[in-house]
Amino acid sequence: MRSNAATAEIAQPYAQALLSLAQSKNLTEDFGTDARTFLGLLAGSKELESYLSNPFTQAENKKNLLKQVLGEGVSPYLRNFLLLLVDRRRISCLEAILQQYLVLLRQLNQTVLAEVTSAVALTEAQQQAITEKVIAITNARQVELETKIDNELIGGVIIKVGSQVIDASLRGQLRRLSLSLNNG
Numbered sequence: 001m002r003s004n005a006a007t008a009e010i011a012q013p014y015a016q017a018l019l020s021l022a023q024s025k026n027l028t029e030d031f032g033t034d035a036r037t038f039l040g041l042l043a044g045s046k047e048l049e050s051y052l053s054n055p056f057t058q059a060e061n062k063k064n065l066l067k068q069v070l071g072e073g074v075s076p077y078l079r080n081f082l083l084l085l086v087d088r089r090r091i092s093c094l095e096a097i098l099q100q101y102l103v104l105l106r107q108l109n110q111t112v113l114a115e116v117t118s119a120v121a122l123t124e125a126q127q128q129a130i131t132e133k134v135i136a137i138t139n140a141r142q143v144e145l146e147t148k149i150d151n152e153l154i155g156g157v158i159i160k161v162g163s164q165v166i167d168a169s170l171r172g173q174l175r176r177l178s179l180s181l182n183n184g
Contacts, residue, residue, distance in 0.1 A: 007096045015100035035098040053092040110141040115160040119153040
């Protein structure tokens with residue numbers, strides 16, 4: 001297994017090449033949507049990730065599986081790019097490449113990623129309020145929300161933007177109250 005640093009080093013030039021291809025075809029957002037969808041598939045199926053990463057699986061079998069999974073809904077340019085990754089024996093870095101592509105796309109669009117963890121699913125109004133708050137804090141043009149649910153928060157939200165964390169969860173408030181009582 002490659003280290004994360006080695007994988008990131010491999011992923012960067014491939015993600016940059018994918019972005020250049022997407023820009024030349026005016027498909028940056030389409031590729032972004034497809035990348036998010038494919039990352040969701042990889043996260044939901046460890047078998048798919050293992051199969052594609054397995055060095056003993058024939059390249060032709062990996063290509064056939066990719067063609068099946070991607071279907072006709074994916075841009076032929078992106079499909080060919082993924083097949084090229086199989087040929088170059090870099091398909092094991094696919095997740096890192098797609099993640100890095102999304103990072104580059106956010107930079108291009110002046111968009112920040114806000115990872116929001118909440119106790120329950122957020123309503124549209126709550127998501128909009130968080131988006132506006134993050135724009136005010138970061139001065140970004142747009143915000144991409146990545147939401148997760150954690151029942152242990154009891155209530156409230158934790159918002160992470162880059163290295164900045166805003167803990168407005170009930171669990172966090174209780175922890176801070178406990179610390180202040182212990183120190184007082």
